[in-house]
Amino acid sequence: MRTSIATVSLSGSLTEKLTAASRAGFEGVEIFENDLLASPLPPREIRARCADLGLSIDLYQPVRDIEAVPADEFARNLRRARHKFALMRELGADTVLVCSSVSPAAIDDDALAAEQLGHLATLAQDFGIRVAYEALAWGRYVSTYDHAWRIVEAAGHPALGTCLDSFHILSRGSDPKGIEDIPGEKIFFLQLADAPLLAMDVLQWSRHYRCFPGQGGFDVAGLVRHVLRTGYDGPLSLEVFNDVFRQAEAGPTAVDAHRSLLVLQEAVGAGELPPPVVPTGIAFAELVTPDAEPVSALLGALGFARTARHRSKPVDLWERGEARILLNTGPAVRRDGTGLAAIGLESPDPRAAARRAEALLAPVLPRRRAPEDVPLAAVAAPDGTELFFCATGRDPEHPDWRADFAETPDEPGTPAARIDHLALVQPWHQYDEATLFHRSVLGLRAQESVDVADPYGLLRSRAVTNADGSVRIALGVGAAPADDTLHAQHIALAVEDVVAAARAFRAAGGRLLPIPANYHDDLAARYEFADGELDTYRDLGILYDRDAGGVFRHCYTRTVGRVFFELVQRDPGYRGYGAQNAPVRLAAQHAGR
């Protein structure tokens, strides 16, 4: 299906918006009137610019407060509309959005609304224009899609149809099934937006909190299925008012937007995406650092051993049981110091996984970093983390990334450990986008988002996982762009016995994050422990959580650069990540700086 986006959904000047929409793969745009008014380009030049960019102008919007008014007011409204229709002819736009009146002058009279909309459509027809009438969720008298359709039907004018908007329909809790009663050729346009499920004033909700389909809580795909059953063959068009997108760069937002429509089309059976290939484990995590010594010392104290070295690059493989860390000290590493740069995901079919990622607009990374390297399928996540699709020692058809490495005499460290989860820090405006990326590209499931109080701001965190929990990635974000309170990038190692692991770490010279005694005093108030158990936790800085499925014990290393390690002992049934302990951990990290 054709895809389109309203210019109001993207930041910048009209030219910047159009360029971003085109580059992201959209075929059309809705021109939002305010964007045109603020543009130095005359309409004919906007038309030419769109043509150059391969964009059709699918809609001009909105014309407001037209219908169901006294005759003298309607005459003034027609005069205004005539100006707009002349403008649209210059622009080469053939459909105009008229949204239901919110004017105090409006009269509660459907027959009058139909009559005046018919007059408007007659005028539009003279200009070769179609009028798409839409119910705003907060329209004065017309606020539901079926009501708007009854008026359109009563007018019975060939140049008058309806425009459906998923936000206006779903925010009111209307049943979208009734859409199927509208003939497809009378649905002139379909605008799509999702939104988080908030109990708030619908106008404010609409103006500030809309998001792209799949990022919120609405069943947008369900609505689109009803629309497609009517025979609708116009574009799927995004209209999203969002305070954050208004500030974010237009380019990445447009890519996220287009991805959301690709996923939506797949959900309604109208897409042609390669199917998802869900990762089955974490092959490795890659740390980059300009200074190998502190990270090597940390890995050594954590029981990792350096087992192999890359044949051509300054990259070492460290192993402890199934947990593998690549330590990259090459000059090409990020300038912002020590951090988590890449994740190797075990994939049942690495090439197919990469094909899906590419189809979903993930930037594909060069398959070989150097000519002699094993070709690996890899893409970049929205936060810049490189995702490698691996088939570690498993599938003779797929190259093993370890072939690039020459073994050293060392044996893997002990005792056994594996990566329980990885925590990544997202750019401020990329939280919902990152979730949609990991869900759609990797086929992971998103858990609930949780708020975490840091002493200097509120953070949010949400995990994406595969079905058996062998891949768990926690996506974290600060409360505002300037937030420097982020200590969230980390690697959590699952161990059999966290007390033993913490003791071994300390005995090997590792420094654990000290946890305030007040925290353990509170544990004593909340739970009963075996003799000495709490003293051990207190001594080692072990935190404790419990849910219906079991217990979670965890402790932290000191931070090196922007990354730290967590040691976790997870009962099989425990689902979380100790989020309720995170404020204490964050405060301790701030105190230790």
Add this chain to the structure above:
Amino acid sequence: MRTSIATVSLSGSLTEKLTAASRAGFEGVEIFENDLLASPLPPREIRARCADLGLSIDLYQPVRDIEAVPADEFARNLRRARHKFALMRELGADTVLVCSSVSPAAIDDDALAAEQLGHLATLAQDFGIRVAYEALAWGRYVSTYDHAWRIVEAAGHPALGTCLDSFHILSRGSDPKGIEDIPGEKIFFLQLADAPLLAMDVLQWSRHYRCFPGQGGFDVAGLVRHVLRTGYDGPLSLEVFNDVFRQAEAGPTAVDAHRSLLVLQEAVGAGELPPPVVPTGIAFAELVTPDAEPVSALLGALGFARTARHRSKPVDLWERGEARILLNTGPAVRRDGTGLAAIGLESPDPRAAARRAEALLAPVLPRRRAPEDVPLAAVAAPDGTELFFCATGRDPEHPDWRADFAETPDEPGTPAARIDHLALVQPWHQYDEATLFHRSVLGLRAQESVDVADPYGLLRSRAVTNADGSVRIALGVGAAPADDTLHAQHIALAVEDVVAAARAFRAAGGRLLPIPANYHDDLAARYEFADGELDTYRDLGILYDRDAGGVFRHCYTRTVGRVFFELVQRDPGYRGYGAQNAPVRLAAQHAGR
């Protein structure tokens, strides 16, 4: 009355919070449990720290999910409470907040709740502690203050009273008059918070959007009046959960917080503030610049003449009619280039105005900048703008600031103009605080806040004015801390004829901000104009707005540094500032960069 603040209202570590509260003048604190748990200080040291800072610990909070549960669960809850009471004894806190249960285990049985709260109070009494039971607005069975009071009354225990919280009462729309039915000695505590009037889920509203009294939409003062009539003599204590305050620096937030309680006490007749002295005009605006030439050229083109020069400093006075601009090129000017640094406000009693400002915690500026200067009363606004209280050539008792200036041969510029309004840019987290400052310190009235779409983010703006409109200050703020889209700092000159003023400016070599033709095409669609009128506006970049009271015509100069000028022709009845044209102006400013 005593003032107190909950530690959750401020950002930082517990030590930082306590220090900020003490410095701002609070006499007590509520210790929020999570702040204690995350603190490395043991309770006895927290107690000592508070004592050193002159702070009492008025409340420990909260203990949750205690009452109306099966017996075995209540036994566990009592065990937990005993731990907390022992902790409070260490801390030296004698009142604990128990909020109504939200537990799924709770039973809808007031008699059981009263019985168990009675047991709890008996235990508390052993530790010298009083229990203050509060209804959370989203409590499972107890969610209104009168219901909580009925349970407390039924329990009839001397160590059990109620805690009132203005948010929980007013967010539910409960009538606070019923508070007067509670004996004052049974109101153990009073927590105060305001909030903007949002139609949203009350839990989310409470956790993220509370603000200080006078910053939101609740009648907090009305509620406090009811409480005082009961004979309550405990502290007025602020408990504010706010995402922005969590990120803002604790020091200024604490000052804003304490100011809100001073204003509140005045509103309920319990304060001792000097009365407000409302300014009656704008004496001058002071620009600072490292480079006098561009600003002088701009002032000259705007019809200003340099009429006087400061006797000892590199400050010139420029005048056009009643509009006066000081141009300061001294080395002490701000490093961030050309900007609006100070405002002279005409005051009926400058010294009294300064006394009120000081009582409301505004930093007082040195009365003389140099020994030979006329002593002037001045304070700093929260955004750093210096406010001078002046009695220009009016009152022999008060020195005239112009005495510092030696006249030059030039006559004031022509034709007459005056300052219509000044627009100031507020730090991101200081929008509501700035409004409260200008309302309370200067006695100005706040108009509605409006959202303005900038191409790169959403701005907000709100004007504060005196009754006759001779003082108008627009306070603007970006949508996020990193926002660099702010072109809002400006000086608007009221002229008799904006067309003539714009033409004269251009003829004198001034550069007007060009406005896109699309904007004027839209004006043609919306309004009818006399022949040629619109062409004139188009030519000069004049914008047009109309409300029920009249018409507003305005245009803009190019920006110099961080400041620009606006020329406005305002019909006397027009109340606004052309906000609906602001997106077009902002886009034009971005395009011209």
